[in-house]
Structures are given as C-alpha cells and as structure tokens.
Amino acid sequence: MSVSPQENELKRVKLKKHPMNCEHYELMIFDLPFSTREADVDTALREHVSQCSSCRLLLNRHLAEMQQISEKRRIHPNPFLYQDLLSRIENNASTAKESAFSAKRILRLSPTLMSAAAAIAFGVWIGGRLTMDIQTSPVNTSESREIMLSAVAEDLHLIDISESTLEIYLMDNQNPEQP
Amino acid sequence: MTEAELVRRLKEKDPAAWHQLVEQHQLLVYNVCKGFLHNAHDAEDLSQDIFIEVFNNAHKFRGDAKISTWLYRIAVNRSLNFMRNSNKRRFWKEIDALFGVSASQKTTAFVPSVETAPMETTEQRSLLDKAISQLPENQRIAFTLNKIEELSYAEVAEIMALSLSAIESLIHRARQNLRKKLKNYYK
Numbered sequence: 001m002s003v004s005p006q007e008n009e010l011k012r013v014k015l016k017k018h019p020m021n022c023e024h025y026e027l028m029i030f031d032l033p034f035s036t037r038e039a040d041v042d043t044a045l046r047e048h049v050s051q052c053s054s055c056r057l058l059l060n061r062h063l064a065e066m067q068q069i070s071e072k073r074r075i076h077p078n079p080f081l082y083q084d085l086l087s088r089i090e091n092n093a094s095t096a097k098e099s100a101f102s103a104k105r106i107l108r109l110s111p112t113l114m115s116a117a118a119a120i121a122f123g124v125w126i127g128g129r130l131t132m133d134i135q136t137s138p139v140n141t142s143e144s145r146e147i148m149l150s151a152v153a154e155d156l157h158l159i160d161i162s163e164s165t166l167e168i169y170l171m172d173n174q175n176p177e178q179p
Numbered sequence: 180m181t182e183a184e185l186v187r188r189l190k191e192k193d194p195a196a197w198h199q200l201v202e203q204h205q206l207l208v209y210n211v212c213k214g215f216l217h218n219a220h221d222a223e224d225l226s227q228d229i230f231i232e233v234f235n236n237a238h239k240f241r242g243d244a245k246i247s248t249w250l251y252r253i254a255v256n257r258s259l260n261f262m263r264n265s266n267k268r269r270f271w272k273e274i275d276a277l278f279g280v281s282a283s284q285k286t287t288a289f290v291p292s293v294e295t296a297p298m299e300t301t302e303q304r305s306l307l308d309k310a311i312s313q314l315p316e317n318q319r320i321a322f323t324l325n326k327i328e329e330l331s332y333a334e335v336a337e338i339m340a341l342s343l344s345a346i347e348s349l350i351h352r353a354r355q356n357l358r359k360k361l362k363n364y365y366k
Binding site (some may be wrong): 026027030031032033034035057058061062065066068069070072073074075077078081082084085088089092 | 197198201202205206209210213214223226227230231234305306307308325326327329354355357358361362365
C-alpha cells in the first residue's frame with residue numbers, strides 16, 4: 001500500500017498543529033501496515049516518540065506484535081497443493097459418477113419397480129375387499145336371520161289364524177251335532 | 180498469460196491455467212483463511228475447498244473484477260462461514276455437555292475447529308491478534324484486509340461491496356477500538 005507524498009505532507013501539517021497530542025499519534029500507530037519495521041516509521045511519528053516515552057512504548061510493543069503476526073504468515077507456497085486439488089476433484093467426480101450411476105439404475109429398474117408396486121397395491125386392495133366381506137358377513141347373516149324370523153313369525157301367525165279359524169269352525173259346528 | 184486469457188482458460192477448465200492460478204494465489208487464500216481462523220489445518224483445508232469452489236464456479240466469474248479480488252471475497256466469506264459453523268458446533272457441544280451427553284457417546288466425524296483443535300494446530304495468539312478478533316465483523320474484515328493484507332481502501336471496498344467512505348469509517352473505528360483495547364495492555 002503506497003501513500004502519496006501529498007498525503008504524507010498533509011499528515012505532517014495536521015500533526016504539527018498538535019505536536020504533543022498523543023491521541024493523534026496513537027491512532028497513527030494503529031494505522032501502520034503490519035509489515036512496517038522501525039526504519040519505515042513516519043518521520044513525524046518518530047520525532048514524537050523521541051520526546052514521548054508513553055507513545056514510544058506503545059509504538060515498540062505494537063511493532064513487535066505486528067511483526068509476530070506477519071511472521072506467522074506463510075511465505076512459501078505448498079508445492080503439493082495443485083496435486084492434492086487434482087486428486088480431490090477426481091474423487092469428487094467419481095463420487096458424482098457413482099451417485100449418477102445409482103440414479104440411472106433406479107431409473108432403469110423403474111418398470112420392474114412400478115410393476116411390483118402395482119402388484120402390491122392390487123394385493124392390498126383385494127385383501128382389503130376380502131377383509132371387508134368378512135367383516136360385513138355377520139351383518140348380512142343377522143339381516144337374513146331377521147327375515148327368516150319374521151317369516152317364521154308370519155307363518156306362526158298364519159297358524160294362529162288357522163288355529164283360531166278352526167276353533168271357530170269347530171265351535172260353530174259343535175252345537176248342531178250335539179243334540 | 181494475461182488475466183483475461185487466464186479467466187477464459189479457467190472457464191474452459193484448462194489444467195495449465197488451473198496450475199497457474201493455484202501457484203499464483205495459494206498464499207493469498209491461505210493467509211486470509213489463517214488470519215481469520217488462526218489454525219493451520221483449518222486454513223489448509225479451507226484453502227483447498229475455496230480452490231475447488233473456484234474450479235466448479237469459474238463459469239460464473241463475470242470478469243468485472245480482478246481474479247485476486249474474487250478470491251479474496253470468496254476466502255473472506257468462506258472463513259467467516261467456517262467460524263460461524265464452529266461457533267454453532269461449540270454451542271451444541273455445550274448444550275450436550277449441559278444435558279450430560281459426553282463427546283465419547285456421540286459418534287460424529289472429527290472436524291477440527293478454532294476452538295476444539297489441539298494446541299499443536301491452534302497457535303498461541305498475540306494480544307493484537309485477540310484484540311482484532313474481538314472487533315465487530317465488518318471492522319475486522321476491513322482492518323485485516325487493509326493493514327495485514329495491505330490492500331488499498333478501494334480494493335477493500337470492492338471486496339466488501341461497500342463504498343470507499345464506508346471503508347474509511349470502518350477502519351477508523353477499528354483503529355479507535357484497538358487503541359482503546361490495547362493502550363493499557365501494551366503499557
């Protein structure tokens with residue numbers, strides 16, 4: 001990151017107005033890029049820290065911390081990264097192919113699967129009907145039984161009528177026979 | 180190979196172009212990931228994921244921005260997502276611990292993370308590092324890209340899809356927050 005000479009000049013002018021204003025310099029310290037080393041520090045800031053022990057301590061600690069972070073950054077590329085990536089991409093492709101193959105197999109088997117499903121559905125339907133018949137049969141029996149009972153009752157009633165008719169007939173014809 | 184040609188050949192999945200992209204930009208991607216995750220293994224894995232994502236989505240790259248800007252954007256977003264997922268995993272781990280489900284009872288895949296990784300992979304972090312990670316997300320991204328990656332305000336604005344003044348404001352607030360946090364610790 002490069003700062004133009006005009007920007008540097010502006011900063012200097014701004015800071016000259018507050019030569020001992022530590023807040024300005026403290027913010028300036030936290031504005032330093034992490035790759036900054038002591039020699040790269042801005043002249044105005046260097047002048048200030050030469051007079052202010054508090055800011056000097058802050059600058060030194062901050063430079064040390066920044067250097068520590070910068071040193072942790074990798075500077076040598078991993079020579080095997082490209083090969084690792086290639087093998088991962090190939091693995092991903094073969095996995096995708098396998099999943100596509102299994103999907104294709106399912107699709108190819110679909111007529112068989114559909115027939116099996118239809119057979120199962122038909123079986124369930126037949127079974128259901130049968131079960132329903134078994135379940136409804138007592139109702140039918142009771143209905144026919146009722147019909148039979150009513151028929152018997154009717155028959156009995158007829159008998160009753162015939163009996164009563166016979167009785168009446170006998171009673172009617174009994175008197176003339178008995179002198 | 181010019182950048183436009185590189186982009187065209189990347190879209191055609193030309194192996195030579197891919198090799199060049201990986202060689203040229205792997206440090207950029209790795210260092211951004213490591214800057215956010217503070218874990219070498221996680222950064223390595225995430226870098227690979229990012230390059231594979233780039234490989235799979237190269238056709239979506241419009242070419243409006245530089246390849247490096249595109250890679251920075253992906254790396255920052257993926258790192259933040261990784262951290263959020265780590266936080267979620269940690270949350271559920273704490274919930275499990277609360278209800279007495281020990282880690283050995285659960286047969287989950289090993290996923291190294293910022294919080295759970297052993298000491299060998301998670302680095303001892305400096306005060307400055309910790310203070311940066313405590314900054315609000317946008318301030319942290321802007322500050323990291325500008326001060327550690329040393330990108331200009333304009334580049335940071337492009338990566339974060341914000342205006343230049345917004346970036347200036349974010350970095351200024353980040354500096355103020357760091358000053359507040361670190362001033363007393365340093366002295």
